[in-house]
Amino acid sequence: MDTLANPLIGFATDGSRWQQLANQISGTVITPQDPQYDTARRGFNLAVDQHPAVIVAAHTAADVQTAVQFAAEAGLGISVQSTGHGIISMADENMLILTSPMTAVRVNGAAQTAWVEAGAKWGMVLQATQPFGLAPLLGSSPDVGVVGYTLGGGFGWLGRKYGLSADSVNYFEVVTVDGRLLRVSATENSDLFWGMRGGGGGLGIVTGMEIRLYPVTTVYGGNLFYPVDMAHEVMARFREWTAVAPDELTSSVLIMNFPPIPDMPEVIRGKSFVMVRGCYCGPADEGEALLRFWRDWRAPLLDDFKTMPFSAVATISNDPVDPLPGLSSGAWLRELHDDVIDTIIDRAAPHNGPSPLIFAEVRHAGGAIARMDAAANAYGHRQETLLLQLVGVTPTPEVHEALSQFVNEFKLALQPWLAGVYMNFLEGGESRQRVQEAYPVEKYSRLMQLKAQYDPENRLRSGFNIPPAR
Numbered sequence: 476m477d478t479l480a481n482p483l484i485g486f487a488t489d490g491s492r493w494q495q496l497a498n499q500i501s502g503t504v505i506t507p508q509d510p511q512y513d514t515a516r517r518g519f520n521l522a523v524d525q526h527p528a529v530i531v532a533a534h535t536a537a538d539v540q541t542a543v544q545f546a547a548e549a550g551l552g553i554s555v556q557s558t559g560h561g562i563i564s565m566a567d568e569n570m571l572i573l574t575s576p577m578t579a580v581r582v583n584g585a586a587q588t589a590w591v592e593a594g595a596k597w598g599m600v601l602q603a604t605q606p607f608g609l610a611p612l613l614g615s616s617p618d619v620g621v622v623g624y625t626l627g628g629g630f631g632w633l634g635r636k637y638g639l640s641a642d643s644v645n646y647f648e649v650v651t652v653d654g655r656l657l658r659v660s661a662t663e664n665s666d667l668f669w670g671m672r673g674g675g676g677g678l679g680i681v682t683g684m685e686i687r688l689y690p691v692t693t694v695y696g697g698n699l700f701y702p703v704d705m706a707h708e709v710m711a712r713f714r715e716w717t718a719v720a721p722d723e724l725t726s727s728v729l730i731m732n733f734p735p736i737p738d739m740p741e742v743i744r745g746k747s748f749v750m751v752r753g754c755y756c757g758p759a760d761e762g763e764a765l766l767r768f769w770r771d772w773r774a775p776l777l778d779d780f781k782t783m784p785f786s787a788v789a790t791i792s793n794d795p796v797d798p799l800p801g802l803s804s805g806a807w808l809r810e811l812h813d814d815v816i817d818t819i820i821d822r823a824a825p826h827n828g829p830s831p832l833i834f835a836e837v838r839h840a841g842g843a844i845a846r847m848d849a850a851a852n853a854y855g856h857r858q859e860t861l862l863l864q865l866v867g868v869t870p871t872p873e874v875h876e877a878l879s880q881f882v883n884e885f886k887l888a889l890q891p892w893l894a895g896v897y898m899n900f901l902e903g904g905e906s907r908q909r910v911q912e913a914y915p916v917e918k919y920s921r922l923m924q925l926k927a928q929y930d931p932e933n934r935l936r937s938g939f940n941i942p943p944a945r
């Protein structure tokens with residue numbers, strides 16, 4: 476890294492050089508001297524304070540190719556960002572390529588596919604596809620970037636029925652660090668196609684991709700709220716419910732600590748609940764019948780499960796849309812054993828004071844995800860069915876550090892039950908440290924070989940921390 480960083484001194488401050496780059500692309504070049512610099516270097520997660528040497532807001536694949544060549548001449552490392560929802564390594568002293576201006580989405584209704592540029596968010600794809608009666612495999616938030624999400628796997632509310640987003644890619648268009656523009660599919664550059672579906676963004680810069688779509692316009696989805704002191708019973712019952720759940724149902728159980736902020740409805744403001752949430756993508760009456768398992772058992776405090784247009788799927792998780800400083804962590808759980816439930820309640824529910832977490836959620840995976848041939852692409856842990864995610868807000872670096880320690884201890888307490896990590900739910904230092912836990916040994920070593928082949932000097936530094944094989 477140091478050998479690459481040294482030559483940039485002088486070059487990066489040579490404004491005329493960046494002016495040349497600006498003259499050759501249709502996008503924008505932003506240097507630390509420019510007034511837009513502070514906005515451009517920001518991501519969704521405001522806890523990330525990165526200082527790239529130069530920022531290139533790309534408008535086309537050709538812009539990305541030109542930018543990559545300039546970065547090589549300057550000896551700069553490269554970082555890529557669309558929304559900044561999942562920053563793993565800060566872009567300090569690198570060229571940061573922003574794909575956010577590249578937002579084209581073109582739907583082919585007959586073929587049930589969409590071409591999506593690298594800066595598109597899921598909400599844009601959802602909006603473009605629903606009029607065709609089709610849906611993409613987005614996650615809980617339509618504000619997340621399509622490409623970053625997919626490179627890490629991509630597990631959303633249609634996951635158990637239709638699999639991961641990575642499993643539904645027909646082809647990628649990719650700029651390699653040496654500036655080539657490649658089509659990457661099952662038949663063209665198939666080694667990269669294997670590695671980019673679940674292996675993260677370390678092998679090349681995706682400028683667009685074609686994805687498959689599915690016939691979903693209406694779902695039966697929502698949340699049940701129970702008192703937090705029922706958490707053990709509810710989680711144990713969730714274990715029973717999901718043991719026989721059809722693939723059409725993707726669901727989760729969580730302890731939710733709603734923050735005491737004024738724009739929160741009073742009924743939930745500052746309060747904690749144990750919640751069951753889910754999305755059933757088959758006929759609504761079947762979804763309703765599945766919910767009787769809960770409604771006939773104990774009346775929830777709040778129950779907003781209903782038939783809804785799939786375009787409203789974001790209301791199930793209600794993830795924040797405005798940038799904020801936060802921390803996300805997680806791990807696969809072997810089972811929702813009583814001891815696991817007790818540990819989650821012990822750490823995530825309030826006891827003599829609030830928990831530092833906003834939520835601790837266990838999502839139910841499996842179904843189509845587990846049925847896909849494990850060798851088909853780089854994604855690991857296909858057989859695991861319970862995914863724990865821990866999320867908190869961290870307004871200062873000190874709070875971030877304290878929460879990071881809290882989360883480590885939480886996971887240490889769960890250690891006997893953990894079965895590896897899901898990279899999309901890790902960020903920053905934890906992501907860099909634990910990447911090997913996301914893959915079986917042979918997949919990880921194949922990803923290292925691919926990195927050695929496509930980026931031997933590790934110039935592309937924002938992807939998962941998988942070094943080139945030596």
Ligand SMILES: Cc1cc2nc3c(=O)[nH]c(=O)nc-3n(C[C@H](O)[C@H](O)[C@H](O)COP(=O)(O)OP(=O)(O)OC[C@H]3O[C@@H](n4cnc5c(N)ncnc54)[C@H](O)[C@@H]3O)c2cc1C
Pocket residue numbers: 518555556557558559560561562563564574593613614615616618619620621622623624625626627628629630631675676677679680681682794795899900937938939
């Ligand atoms: C509110 C919220 C909800 C979420 N919900 C889900 C969910 O339901 N399911 C799920 O699986 N994940 C979920 N995630 C995690 C999310 O998928 C990851 O954080 C993902 O990395 C975000 O991608 P992005 O492009 O939006 O973010 P960015 O920070 O812009 O990109 C993340 C990383 O992806 C890589 N990357 C991005 N674009 C490119 C490109 N064009 N070429 C090469 N590499 C690239 C880079 O390595 C970059 O560091 C959620 C995250 C948040 C914050």
